[in-house]
């Protein structure tokens with residue numbers, strides 16, 4: 498008993514130490530009003546899509562090819578960078594080679610077994626490209642049978658044959674199915690009930706029942722519930738309380754779980770909860786958007802290009818995608834119409850002192866005098882995409 502108490506105390510003082518070190522470090526970055534390095538971010542991201550199939554430098558990400566494409570294509574889309582027809586075709590044919598002709602679904606690379614996460618990345622990447630040619634490569638019938646084969650009797654999904662089960666599987670399955678028009682009753686049965694079991698005493702949602710609530714899993718769970726039209730079966734007051742409490746008081750960015758450090762990617766995993774929740778609370782100001790933007794502009798940019806977790810970390814494609822997605826959610830409103838479809842609008846009063854470093858060269862499509870030049874394009878989060886493409 499004494500031992501475990503003293504171990505707990507050690508853990509908590511270590512956590513506090515890390516937190517105060519991070520605050521001390523970040524305070525210095527928050528003092529400077531950083532401009533937005535749009536051109537350099539585009540340059541950083543373009544390197545990936547310009548060299549398809551992926552070069553040997555990506556060997557450690559060999560099982561994540563659809564993810565690399567999704568992160569970069571989505572981030573470039575958020576920066577309003579138009580992909581040429583030739584680039585689109587190269588991305589489409591790269592993904593075509595990754596689809597499994599026998600089982601259906603997409604693996605991490607050619608010849609690899611299909612996985613729900615890489616299938617989600619591939620389908621969402623193709624949805625962002627959004628052309629008939631992009632959608633036509635997907636074998637929807639095989640995809641449907643494969644997704645159903647991963648479903649368990651309690652309504653959860655394995656990520657791949659005999660692999661782990663958690664709410665990422667639920668979200669990837671219903672997201673893909675909704676985008677491809679194959680969201681049937683057998684696929685949806687009990688899915689919402691399993692997700693409800695994953696909501697914890699804190700209000701957030703864990704990977705599976707009875708584990709710690711975490712931002713990544715909470716986004717998956719809430720977005721899946723929204724697609725299933727079952728959001729109100731969650732304890733939404735508790736969820737909102739947990740989500741707003743994850744915005745850090747000094748840093749302004751979000752942490753992924755209680756007593757952990759701020760990280761730029763949670764700008765989306767946590768920040769992306771609010772466009773959904775705002776429709777249930779009829780309030781578009783549930784967290785401090787300005788405070789989040791200050792963290793993003795000052796602490797999550799590499800001036801040479803690419804976005805990151807926190808100062809001291811290198812830029813990468815994953816963080817570039819989710820930091821920009823979080824920035825975008827803080828600059829737009831997502832209001833549901835009477836049919837339940839999301840309509841996106843840029844927040845007119847988005848104002849800040851940060852200056853785009855090259856606004857004349859790649860200015861956003863919707864840029865007007867009212868908007869800051871640092872407004873990025875709208876994000877999809879699967880919901881907006883669904884509104885746009887579910888008619889296929």
Ligand SMILES: CC(C)=CCC/C(C)=C/CC/C(C)=C/COP(=O)(O)OP(=O)(O)O
Pocket residue numbers: 614617665668669712713714717752753754757758760762766
């Ligand atoms: C669609 C799909 C597959 C979505 C995945 C969502 C998801 C689970 C994101 C979380 C990723 C992440 C930063 C984990 C870090 O946990 P950590 O324990 O290393 O970091 P922490 O200290 O911030 O908690």
Ligand SMILES: [Zn+2]
Pocket residue numbers: 760761762763806816
């Ligand atoms: Zn991160």
